[in-house]
Amino acid sequence: MAQRTHKRTRLNSSSNTNINVSNNSTDLSPVVLNSSSIPAPISQTENTLGLATNASKEHLIFSSNKPLIGLQNNVSERAEKLGLKPPPKKLVIRPLKEKPKLPDNYEELTWAKLQKAIRAIHNSQPASDSLEELYKACENLCLHKMANSLYERLKNEIEVHIVNEHANNPAESDIFLLSINQLWKDHQQQMGLIRSIFLYLDRTYVLRNSGIASLWDMGIDLFRKHIMSPTGPLRQKTREGLITLITKERDGESVDRSLLHSLIRMHIDLSIYNTAFESYFLQATRDYYDKEAQRLLEVMEIPEYLHHVQNRLEKESERNRAYLDRKTKMNLIKAVESMLLENHLDLILEKGFPEMMNREQQKDLALLYDLFQQVSALDLLRTSFGVYIKKTGTAIVTDTERDPHMVEDLLDLKGKLDDIVYNSFRKNPNFLNTLKESFETFINQRQNKPAELIAKYLDAKLKANKGMNEDEMDQIMDDALLLFRYIQGKDIFEAFYKRDLAKRLLLNKSASKDAEKSMLLRLKQECGAGFTSKLEGMFKDIDLSRDIIRTFRTSKLAKEIEHTKIELDVNVLTQGFWPTYPPSPANIPPYVDLCQKKFQEFYLTKYAGRNLKWQNSLGMAILSAHFPKKKKELMVSCFQAVVLLQFNDLSPETKELERTLQSLACGKAKVINKHPIGRDINTTDEFSFNEEFEHKLTRIKINSIQLKETSEENLMTTERVFLDRQYQVDAALVRIMKMRKKLGHNQLISELIKQLKFKSHVADIKKRIESLIDREYLERDKEDPTKLIYLA
Missing domain, CATH: 1.20.1310.10 (Cullin Repeats)
Structure with missing residues (x-):
């Protein structure tokens, strides 16, 4: 480069001036300075003097040996004549007339140097030239437009090496995978070194030509083609x-x-x-x-x-x-x-699911659930779950031998299934619905009996039970209510529950009045006020009876029976609220009969227009008995009292007499003796007063013998329910026809079944339709007898 002078040298900015600089380096590329690097133009004064008129035509040329500098002599001379300071000398650079020439064998020599380095890399040997020199050699070839040839030479060299490696690699070697892996690692390492040498080629020539693969991709392609060939x-x-x-x-x-x-x-x-x-x-x-x-x-x-x-x-x-x-x-x-899993889902469920359910293997069931969820087979599992519930539940409900503990068994089953759904089946709502639907299906297969047994279960629990706290009682009622929700014969449950509640209230056998009312409240919330209205009326009668008997004891009529030394207690029942009881006549002792008449006189005086009927089967008495060894008080039923008081003069119903004698002679407290000894009562048996009777308690309750629960009572209760159901069917039929006016026989039956809350046979419905026709609520269409018409 020319040395800088102290004088200001100006290049005209309006011209596109190039400065060509050559040096002794092998790099022959031009260095270009654009107009932005040229010093600023001269001042306005200088322009006025015309000092730069021919500036764009003058040039300064630098060669690699000796610069040629042309000065603007005419401008200097004019400045001197005018007595002005000469303007700065202007340098103009002229292009070289001839470019330097490369040796004829430059490309071959350079490639030979590069090829030697490539082969050294392939043979894991050090290169004779430095990486810097090799990189510069690649760069020079690219600068002199030899990149295309260089790329092809390089590709060919790598391909030859890979082909030779493939030929030397045996396919059946015991260490085949190791050798392939080593070959691949060597190839990656070699391509990395080769690319570092030819980086300039990769970053210029390859990038400018979109159809050409990078050096790394070229190596990958060649390895795939010759080593991992699809046909090889x-x-x-x-x-x-x-x-x-x-x-x-x-x-x-x-x-x-x-x-x-x-x-x-x-x-x-x-x-x-x-x-x-x-x-x-x-x-x-x-x-x-x-x-x-x-x-x-x-x-x-x-x-x-x-688990596997x-x-x-x-x-x-x-x-x-x-x-x-x-x-x-x-x-x-x-x-x-x-x-x-998927290919064996049915076998897994058939072989293992019931057993896991029976054993309550909750962790295994949870794993089964998770695995079935992974293969989207929960519907299949849920179906098996429902089948298991129906099968297990049906076995409990239909087995008559399990009737005494059917409710406990069903509650145990429900509790087990709830735990499995919550702990194993992740509280899946679909499984909860399946549990509910399956219970509803099997519990109603035996019509009416489950409803009856649930009522009896509650009766047993609500009677006086020692050692049961309030929380336990609440849990029992809640559990029973779970089963109650599933039964369709809720009217059957109501009938039996009302009968048992009546006995508990009248015989003072309830464990807790609060528990009784709590259960009543639960039933009211579950089924509505109409379901419990009669049950609530029973409680009102008991409360009202206490007030009545207190008033009676202060009346004049009560003083007239003081000599009998009988403490009379009466419950006045509204017939519509309480169950219907069959009449049970008995020879009541005269002094007891006198007390009853005095109370009846008092009641009818206070409540004119009413009628009282005494129910001997519901009565109780406490008798003072004098045994030779000790005085005792016997809590007995009305009939037991009659037997004891009028041993030789009684006339109760035969079945009631047999039951009463059995309770007195064959129970735990044997106040009379039976001859011969035995559990059953025969017409030839004889009875005598047991003078040797003794007991550790002073007041002894002698329980009545229940006739294998009164199949007759159950039948009567069921018949009353069926009678009520007939009224419901009639009302529903009339309600439907009143709205539709005219309807086909089959359509009417179909709509009726949808409305009824209990199962009803088609034959029974047809009878009710005929009854309504006879009573002129309906008539058959004269033109089409299959249709019915409502008569307003």
Whole structure:
């Protein structure tokens, strides 16, 4: 470059001036300075003097040896004549007339140097030239437009090397995978070094030509073409070797995971992972687990098999993380699930589900749920769950021998199923619905009986029971209400519950009045006020009766029976609220009869127009008995009292007499003796007063003998319910016809069944329709007898 002078040199900014600088370097490319690097133009004064008129035509040329400088002499001379300071000298750079020439064999010599370095890299030997010199050689070839030839020479050199390596690699070697892996690692390392030398080629020539692969991609393509060719033996052999190693690992053997990772990564880098490995690997996985499933299901229990499946899935997920492509995970897990689970869902449920349910194996059931959820088979599991509930529940309901503890068994089953749904089936609402639907199905297969037994269960629990606290009683009522919700014959339950409640209230057998009212409140919330209105009326009668008897005891009529020494207690019952009781005549002792008449006189005086009927079967008495050894008080029923007081003069109903005698002679407290001794009462038996009777208590309650619960009472209760149902059917039929006016016979029956809350047979409905026709509520259409018409 020319030295800077102290004088200001100006290049005209309006011209596109180039400065060409050549040096002694082998780099012959021009250095271009654009107009922005030229000093600013001269001042306005200088322009006025015309000092730069011919500036754009003057040039200053630098050569590599000696610069040629042309000065504007005419401008200087004019300045001197005018007595002005001469303007700064202006330098103008002129282009070289001739470009330097390269040696004729420059490309070959340079390539020879580069080729030598490439072969040294392939042979794992040090290069004779430095990397900087090699890089510069590549750069010079590219600058002199030899990049295309250089790229082809390089590609050919690498390809020849790879072909030779392929020829030297035996496909059947025992260490085949190791050799392939080493070949791949060497290739990657060699391509990395080669690329660092030819980086200028990669960043200029390759980038400017879109159709040409980068040096790294070129190396990948050549390796894939000659080493892992689709038609060559190495690809198949590598795939088989990898699958064999993975199979060994699945069988529990220890394998080199780093080798697996490297070779599988090679497939990914070569872009042959999906076609050359993954599809074959997944098929091998399916074959492996298909055979395993068939083998294990024959020898393993289902819970053990499920844990094995879970373990396999976890290991396959870990295997995928260790050396497989992450995108393979979904297909891999799907293959395992398909072979171990999906193909055997029915067998797993048939062989293991009922047993796990019976044993309440909640953890195993939770695992079963999770696995079925993974394969979208929860509907199948839910169906099996429903089948199990119906089968188990039906066995309880239809077995008459289990009637005494049917409710307890059903509650145990319900509690077990609830725990399983909440703990094993993740509170799935679909499973909760299946539980509800299944219970409703099997509990109503035996019509009316479950409703009756639930009422009796509550009766037993609501009677006086020692050791039961309030929380326990609340839990019992809530549990019974769960079953109550499932039954369709709620009117049957009401009838039996009302009958039992009446006995508890009248005989003072309730454990707690608060518990009774709490149960009543639950029923009211569940079924409405209409369901419990009569039951509430029973409680009102008991409360009102206490007030009446207190008033009676202060009346004049009560003083007239003081000499009898009888403490009379009467419950006045409204007939519409209480169950219907059959009449039970008995020869009441005269002084007891006198007390009853005095109370009746008092009551009718206070409540004119009413009528009282005495129910002897509901009466109770406390008798003072004088035994030779000690005085006792006997709590007995009305008939027991009659027997004891009028031993030789009684006339109760035969069945009632047999039951009363049996309670007095065959119970725990034997106040009379039976001859001969035995449990059953016969017409030839004789009875005598037991003078030897003794008991540790002073007041003794002698329980009445219940006739194997009165099949007659049950029948009467059921018949009354059926009678009420007839009224409901009639009302529903009239309501439908009043709204529709005219309707087909089958349509009417169909709509009626939808409205009824209980099951009703079609034959019974037809009878009610005929009854309504006879009573002129309905008539048949004269033109179409299959249709019915409502008569207003």
